[in-house]
Amino acid sequence: MLGDKALKDVPKNVIHPNEELIKTHCSYCGMQCGMNLRVNTKTNKIIGVEPRYEWPVTEGKMCPKGVTAYQQTNHKDRLLKPLIRDDASKKGTKEGFREASWEEALDLIVKNFKSLQGEYGEDTVSVFSGVSMTNEKCYLTGKFARVALKTKYIDYNGRFCMASAAGGSLRSLGVDRGSSLPWTDLHQTDCLFIAGSNTAECHPTSMYRVWEVQNRGGYLIVVDPRETPIARRADLHLDLRPGTDLALANCMVHLLIKNGHIDEEFINQHTNGFEETKELVELFTPEYTSEITGVSPEKLIRAAEIYGKAPNAIVMFARGVEQQSKGVDNVSSYINMALVTGKIGRPKAGVATFTGQGNGQGGREHGQKSDLLPGYRKITNPQHVKEVCEVWGITPEEMPGPGVSAYELFELMDKKEIRGMYLLCSNPAVSAPNLNFVRNAMKNLDFMVCSDFYLSESAEFADVVLPTTTWSEDEGTVTNLEGRIIKINQAQKPIGESKTDWEIQIEIAKRYGKGKYFEHLKTAKDIADEFRLATKGGNADYSGATWEKIEEQNGVFWPCNEENVNGTPHMFLDKKFYHPDGKAKICALPYRPPAEEPDEIYPLRLTTGRVVYHYLSGNQTRRIPFLKDMCPEPYVEIHPELAVKYQIEHDELIRLYTRRGEATYKVKITEAIRKDTVFVPYHFGHKESINLLTNAALDPMSRMPEFKVCAAQIEKL
Amino acid sequence: MKKVLYIELENCIGCRSCLAACTQCGGHEERNRNYVIDVNPFVDRQTMPMMCLHCENPPCARSCPVQAIQVHETGAVLSAMTEKCLGCQNCTIACPYGIPKFDVEQNLMYKCDLCIDRTKDGIPPMCASVCPTDTLQWVTEEELAVKKSQFRLSNGMMASMEDPYLENKTNVHVSLPGILEGKEKLF
Ligand code: SF4
Ligand code: SF4
Ligand code: SF4
Numbered sequence: 001m002l003g004d005k006a007l008k009d010v011p012k013n014v015i016h017p018n019e020e021l022i023k024t025h026c027s028y029c030g031m032q033c034g035m036n037l038r039v040n041t042k043t044n045k046i047i048g049v050e051p052r053y054e055w056p057v058t059e060g061k062m063c064p065k066g067v068t069a070y071q072q073t074n075h076k077d078r079l080l081k082p083l084i085r086d087d088a089s090k091k092g093t094k095e096g097f098r099e100a101s102w103e104e105a106l107d108l109i110v111k112n113f114k115s116l117q118g119e120y121g122e123d124t125v126s127v128f129s130g131v132s133m134t135n136e137k138c139y140l141t142g143k144f145a146r147v148a149l150k151t152k153y154i155d156y157n158g159r160f161c162m163a164s165a166a167g168g169s170l171r172s173l174g175v176d177r178g179s180s181l182p183w184t185d186l187h188q189t190d191c192l193f194i195a196g197s198n199t200a201e202c203h204p205t206s207m208y209r210v211w212e213v214q215n216r217g218g219y220l221i222v223v224d225p226r227e228t229p230i231a232r233r234a235d236l237h238l239d240l241r242p243g244t245d246l247a248l249a250n251c252m253v254h255l256l257i258k259n260g261h262i263d264e265e266f267i268n269q270h271t272n273g274f275e276e277t278k279e280l281v282e283l284f285t286p287e288y289t290s291e292i293t294g295v296s297p298e299k300l301i302r303a304a305e306i307y308g309k310a311p312n313a314i315v316m317f318a319r320g321v322e323q324q325s326k327g328v329d330n331v332s333s334y335i336n337m338a339l340v341t342g343k344i345g346r347p348k349a350g351v352a353t354f355t356g357q358g359n360g361q362g363g364r365e366h367g368q369k370s371d372l373l374p375g376y377r378k379i380t381n382p383q384h385v386k387e388v389c390e391v392w393g394i395t396p397e398e399m400p401g402p403g404v405s406a407y408e409l410f411e412l413m414d415k416k417e418i419r420g421m422y423l424l425c426s427n428p429a430v431s432a433p434n435l436n437f438v439r440n441a442m443k444n445l446d447f448m449v450c451s452d453f454y455l456s457e458s459a460e461f462a463d464v465v466l467p468t469t470t471w472s473e474d475e476g477t478v479t480n481l482e483g484r485i486i487k488i489n490q491a492q493k494p495i496g497e498s499k500t501d502w503e504i505q506i507e508i509a510k511r512y513g514k515g516k517y518f519e520h521l522k523t524a525k526d527i528a529d530e531f532r533l534a535t536k537g538g539n540a541d542y543s544g545a546t547w548e549k550i551e552e553q554n555g556v557f558w559p560c561n562e563e564n565v566n567g568t569p570h571m572f573l574d575k576k577f578y579h580p581d582g583k584a585k586i587c588a589l590p591y592r593p594p595a596e597e598p599d600e601i602y603p604l605r606l607t608t609g610r611v612v613y614h615y616l617s618g619n620q621t622r623r624i625p626f627l628k629d630m631c632p633e634p635y636v637e638i639h640p641e642l643a644v645k646y647q648i649e650h651d652e653l654i655r656l657y658t659r660r661g662e663a664t665y666k667v668k669i670t671e672a673i674r675k676d677t678v679f680v681p682y683h684f685g686h687k688e689s690i691n692l693l694t695n696a697a698l699d700p701m702s703r704m705p706e707f708k709v710c711a712a713q714i715e716k717l
Numbered sequence: 718m719k720k721v722l723y724i725e726l727e728n729c730i731g732c733r734s735c736l737a738a739c740t741q742c743g744g745h746e747e748r749n750r751n752y753v754i755d756v757n758p759f760v761d762r763q764t765m766p767m768m769c770l771h772c773e774n775p776p777c778a779r780s781c782p783v784q785a786i787q788v789h790e791t792g793a794v795l796s797a798m799t800e801k802c803l804g805c806q807n808c809t810i811a812c813p814y815g816i817p818k819f820d821v822e823q824n825l826m827y828k829c830d831l832c833i834d835r836t837k838d839g840i841p842p843m844c845a846s847v848c849p850t851d852t853l854q855w856v857t858e859e860e861l862a863v864k865k866s867q868f869r870l871s872n873g874m875m876a877s878m879e880d881p882y883l884e885n886k887t888n889v890h891v892s893l894p895g896i897l898e899g900k901e902k903l904f
Contacts, residue, residue: 011840011855016743048741051846062847067737190903200730204849211728211850215896217903229730229762233897309904612732626737640759650759671760 010053011060018042021050022491026066027132027471028615030178030355030481031205033058033066037472037491046073046472046492056554057183057482063204065615068624072470073492077454077623079467080496084108091461092443102497102507105464109422110511112447112463113149116420123400126153126409126418130425131161131363132616133501134476134488135542136527138359139374139534140502141424142367145400147392147517148509152400153418156368157426159406160433162360163369163702164322165353168331171701172339172585173351173571174578175539176376177483177558178361180350180571181314187212189348191219191310193303195245195334196320196708200229201612203318203354203481219306223248224320225607226637226679227672236303240293242607242677243594243709245321249333250591251289252304254281256340261308266342267586270575276588277336284591292591294674307337312348319356319609323707325595325697332587339586345572355481357616358471362479365540366531370403374531375538384538391534393517405703407432407696413441424451424468424501429458430617430685433705434660434696451501456619457685467498474500476524477550484555485545485567502527536561539578594709595697598676602658602711604642605677608690609708618683634688636665637679638714643669646714655715656680661692664717678712720855722831722845722889723864724768727896728852731755731764735844735853742843743834750796750818750829751844766852768844769794769816769829770887777828780811785826792888793831802826831889861890868896 013036015021021036034055038048049070051060082105083097090096100108113125127145131138138156145154158166166176173180186192187209199206210230214220222234223245231237240248256262257278267274286297293300307313315338321330335351343349355361366374367388374391377384385396404412410432412418421442432438442448442461450462459465473494479485494500499507502524509518521527528547536543544560545567556567577584598605613631614621621627636656638648648654650669655662656678664687665680673679680690695710731753739749752767775794778786785801786808788794797808797817804824808817817828832842841855848854856864 011846012838014743014835014838014840050741051843053846060841060846061849062734062738063732063849064734064737067734067741067847200850201732204730204732204734207728207730207849208851214900217901219902227761229764232762233727311904612730626740630733669759672762 013050013053019047022489023052024472024489024491025478025486026062026358027069027072028065028358029203030357030360031058031203032358032478032480032486033062033205035062035066035069037070039491044492046070057480057484058205061205061208064613064627064630065621068626070472071624072620073472074495075623078495078498079453079455079465080498081467082497083465085463088463092439094455094460097465102499105466106507106511109449109464110508113420116446120419122150123152124418125149125151125420125422127151128406128409128421128423128426128428129154129156129368131156131158131357131359131368133359133363133425133471134474134478134524135359135362135366135485136476136524136531137501138363138368139366139531140505140521140527142374143392143517144505144509147394148505148512148514149422150400152403153370153409153412154368154403155370155406155409156363157406157428157431158357158360158364158369159703160431160705160707161319161356162353162364164324164327164699164704165317165331166364167328167699167702168335171328172332172335172587174584175571177571178355179352179482180344181347181352182484182557182569183209183482185348186210186314189213189218189312189314191221191307191313193221193307193313193315193337194230195223195317196322197316197318197354198224198226198228198230198320198609199354202356202610204612206354219310221303221306225674225677232672236299236306238295238299238303239674240295241674242605243324244293245324245330246326246333246589247284247289247292247591248295248300249330249336250281250284250589251286251300252307253277253333253336253340254284255286255301255304256308256337257281259305259308261304262340263342267340270577271339271584271586272581273586273588274340277586280588280590308341313343314349315351316354318354320708322353323704324709325699325706326592327699327704328701329587329589333589336586339584345575347570350571359478361481361483362477362485365479366535370405375535375542376540377538387537388534391530405698407698407705408703410438410441413445419446421445421448423449423458423462427456427458427617427619429456429461430619430689430691431682433691433694433707435689435692436661437696451504452619453498454619454623456617466504467496468504469494469498469500473498474524477528477545477547479558480555482557484557485542485550485560486555487547487550595706596659596695596709596711598711602713604712604714606656606658606693606710606712607677607679607708608682608694609679610683611681614681614683616683618685622683634665634681634684634690635668637668637670637673639673639675640669640671641675643667646716648714648716653717655717656693656712657715658693658695658710658712660695663687663690663692678714682707718857720839720841720857721861722768722842723854723856723861724766724889724891725852725854725896726765726892727894728850729753729764729766730850731762732849734847734849735766738843738847742832744830748827750827751816767814767816768853768889769831770814770889770891771831773886773888776811776813777808777817780807782807789833789837791833791837793833793836795830795833796828797826799825864892868892
């Protein structure tokens with residue numbers, strides 16, 4: 001049961017004989033549900049899970065991924081020793097690996113990276129990272145790339161996830177904290193306007209708060225091409241064509257202005273850009289917008305009326321709007337709704353994105369992004385560079401410049417400008433768009449290292465695979481989708497010879513002759529202390545978020561510094577935004593269609609997304625028996641009328657193809673999708689990857705690929 | 718304070734976390750004991766959990782020739798006692814909802830025991846602990862009474878099951894779809 005009442009009446013936990021409970025959080029999505037790992041005190045092994053009822057965000061609740069997450073640690077597929085593949089012709093397969101010692105593997109890595117760098121320059125080695133790991137690891141990876149490897153080419157899988165949300169928030173609000181308010185506000189608002197989020201499957205433990213809004217008599221508005229489980233019960237489902245969000249959001253602003261639902265005082269005092277925006281959205285009448293989006297004018301009018309009238313409302317969005325070649329504009333245009341109505345900067349009203357990866361928030365703030373340094377500092381800002389150099393003990397001249405985004409790294413590999421890659425915490429051989437190109441670029445690398453705890457599809461392209469630890473074998477902090485910094489605890493010692501990613505990077509740094517910058521970091525806590533210092537004074541200031549404080553207060557919302565000693569659950573309460581003049585920006589954003597529109601040869605729209613049973617590339621969840629049983633393979637969702645047109649039936653195998661690739665999928669007939677759109681989940685590897693078909697058209701600001709829409713065709717087999 | 722399992726069908730998103738969590742209860746030998754059904758999979762995403770309702774005069778126990786199915790003092794209808802169960806499957810057939818499952822290899826029935834390890838001490842069962850949508854709730858009798866008075870359908874029927882009971886009186890309570898019908902909106 002919900003909220004504050006429940007917290008007074010927190011159930012006890014069951015502790016079985018010879019077991020102890022280790023408090024931590026789920027390894028997967030940005031919800032970071034609280035959980036207790038059950039550890040057998042005789043074997044010191046993780047054997048199960050017990051709800052963590054006292055965790056205020058999720059109160060013991062977990063989705064099936066969370067419930068079974070513990071099964072990753074002692075899984076039979078765990079890599080226990082480093083692997084080396086001597087025969088490069090076997091790249092792209094699982095074949096040819098032999099077990100090796102850490103000594104041999106690390107020496108080989110340093111020898112090859114150094115010889116490549118000697119011949120082609122330091123930037124020829126790249127780092128491709130991820131944000132399903134702690135802040136401490138994310139921070140160290142940025143330092144490792146720039147100080148040890150001395151390369152400017154570092155980027156991370158958040159480019160496929162949160163980059164557009166970040167870009168939009170920065171432009172509109174001057175700061176990128178995914179949510180302007182804590183999740184414990186959600187169920188208390190009067191209207192949730194949720195665009196491009198399959199919340200029920202991607203962030204399931206938000207759902208009891210979502211339903212509570214309706215149970216209280218509030219409204220739920222969902223914008224999605226599919227009737228997802230959250231759209232099914234929405235008061236209003238705006239079933240738009242994929243890739244047309246910008247028109248829909250402009251129409252909302254048009255109607256809010258027309259109906260007098262704007263807050264002029266707020267606009268005048270706290271925002272810029274209203275007049276241009278007003279002029280631009282003039283065009284977006286319900287009728288005009290209906291032509292573009294396919295949503296009826298009546299629904300558009302009703303949605304704007306509900307949002308406009310709601311005393312408090314929260315605008316929420318996710319990858320559906322963000323993974324587009326205009327993702328940043330989509331985000332800013334939805335934020336416009338909150339800015340013109342002044343429904344932001346107070347409890348129960350604001351804007352939020354649903355962060356995809358466990359540490360999608362923290363991991364993007366601290367220097368894994370090609371142009372960022374810790375604390376959300378810019379690598380192009382000399383003052384910022386100086387501040388970080390002081391912590392790192394290097395000179396500003398030694399700091400590499402800005403690099404390129406994740407997908408562009410593969411383009412540079414293809415051009416041989418990048419010849420080496422150090423890959424960790426990510427599986428781009430499944431998760432990147434336009435996979436035929438990406439897999440080929442990886443295959444043609446001169447030397448590739450992959451650090452993972454399972455042999456992922458990407459590891460199949462590596463020359464050396466390093467066995468790293470799962471989340472349960474290390475400690476550190478992550479920042480959940482609220483912007484709350486929380487603590488992950490170690491429940492078991494690393495199995496086999498696996499090492500944490502931070503230990504591995506320090507070992508390599510030493511061999512690179514850069515030991516003096518890293519050797520003082522002996523524990524995750526040491527890294528945490530240096531990391532907090534490095535964020536001090538940045539926008540994402542973690543300097544006051546000590547592990548002790550996190551423990552005491554059930555997490556700490558950033559910024560947490562001398563001014564906000566206990567952190568900042570609600571942003572903008574003083575109506576001060578993070579642009580130099582303290583004002584937010586209402587953005588005038590002309591509509592543009594998706595990069596690829598349907599035509600005669602490719603008449604359908606293809607969109608992709610998650611299912612509740614799998615996480616990202618599926619490298620973890622496809623190995624968990626329960627999750628695999630529930631969703632063993634991908635499928636293509638097709639409306640019955642479309643199926644009739646193509647004369648195909650439920651469960652029949654069809655060929656789905658685009659300009660970039662093709663794959664064979666089983667048909668799943670459902671009325672819960674538009675007639676002009678097909679959907680395929682993206683968690684599968686090899687021939688089953690839908691990303692063989694997706695379009696790498698990048699957003700000009702965030703460099704986010706357009707996963708969510710491209711033109712496709714079906715062929716009956 | 719005595720609490721009961723209450724099921725609000727309308728909330729279900731079909732995540733099957735309840736099933737995954739069922740395996741985690743101490744006495745459950747890592748096997749899940751209930752079902753989640755896709756109501757009309759070609760049409761929409763409506764799903765519903767099919768849980769043992771812990772009948773007050775349980776047909777499963779009454780049908781058992783050797784009294785292998787005991788009723789706990791809390792009202793929970795326990796899984797068959799392994800030493801007694803004959804594997805005749807009378808219970809599966811007798812249960813109006815087909816709840817008791819059957820282990821062919823061991824020739825034994827197993828069913829939901831309402832996580833008796835937990836609920837005997839007032840701790841919520843695993844399914845209701847994890848259910849992300851509050852489809853499965855562990856509520857006090859007072860909270861249940863509020864739910865029942867709230868969910869009345871326009872056709873005069875109750876959204877919450879009450880007298881007359883569909884089959885017989887149960888310790889678990891279910892709301893039928895329609896909980897938002899007649900809900901007064903805030904504005
Ligand atoms: S995957 Fe996300 S919603 Fe599911 S249990 Fe883990 S953190 Fe919670
Ligand atoms: S856990 Fe709850 S929402 Fe998920 S399937 Fe079970 S009853 Fe439905
Ligand atoms: S629902 Fe079925 S299994 Fe449960 S107590 Fe009633 S008859 Fe027995």
